[in-house]
Amino acid sequence: MSDSGDSSRRTQGLLGGRSEEVVRRVFEAAIRELARSGYAGFRMEEVASRAAVNKTTIYRRWPSRLALVKAVMERMRTPLRESPLPDTGQLESDLLEAFTRRFTFARKVEGRAWARLLDERGSPEVESMIGDAVQERSDEWKAMITRAIERGELPVGTDSRLLLDFIRALADDSARRSLQLDTARLTLAVKTVIAGARTGVLVRK
Numbered sequence: 001m002s003d004s005g006d007s008s009r010r011t012q013g014l015l016g017g018r019s020e021e022v023v024r025r026v027f028e029a030a031i032r033e034l035a036r037s038g039y040a041g042f043r044m045e046e047v048a049s050r051a052a053v054n055k056t057t058i059y060r061r062w063p064s065r066l067a068l069v070k071a072v073m074e075r076m077r078t079p080l081r082e083s084p085l086p087d088t089g090q091l092e093s094d095l096l097e098a099f100t101r102r103f104t105f106a107r108k109v110e111g112r113a114w115a116r117l118l119d120e121r122g123s124p125e126v127e128s129m130i131g132d133a134v135q136e137r138s139d140e141w142k143a144m145i146t147r148a149i150e151r152g153e154l155p156v157g158t159d160s161r162l163l164l165d166f167i168r169a170l171a172d173d174s175a176r177r178s179l180q181l182d183t184a185r186l187t188l189a190v191k192t193v194i195a196g197a198r199t200g201v202l203v204r205k
Helices: 003-037 044-051 055-061 065-082 091-106 109-119 124-150 160-178 183-198
Strands: none
Touching: 003 044, 003 055, 003 065, 003 109, 044 055, 044 065, 065 109, 065 124, 091 109, 091 124, 091 160, 091 183, 109 124, 124 160, 160 183
């Protein structure tokens, strides 16, 4: 095998590694910019500055703000797809784990970026990027309640959205004030709402 062939492969490897590093830095910078400014205020110049690359480097790979944010959203969806919501066989433990994960994610920069995009769903561009992801996760939450109904833990016809909204409201109030997950309060919220739902008060009429 020729020395020139070995040299060419080594060069390609170095370039490939460099390219991957640039992509990583740009994605990290873009997520931080989304968390700070949302989509409407998203600035490619700020991403380039944070990533320590030229704007032309970014535009060469992602020709627009929409293209870059779409790529970032796809990268963020990967871990969500790889870690579906829990299915422990019992609604209370499912909900406790799922809401704990939700709180943990919300405190990360990715969670803050996601929250900013959710606030901007009125924008057709934003909806085109996150609509499928929102529906996908919403279906997972709904499936958790459906499984509980099938196991006989809840009455048939229980409104899954209302049940989850009640728990979310009770748990989020304390988290917003303390910026920490109050496990005792979350547990109480889950137990209370499940107990109420078992009486049939959340059954759709």
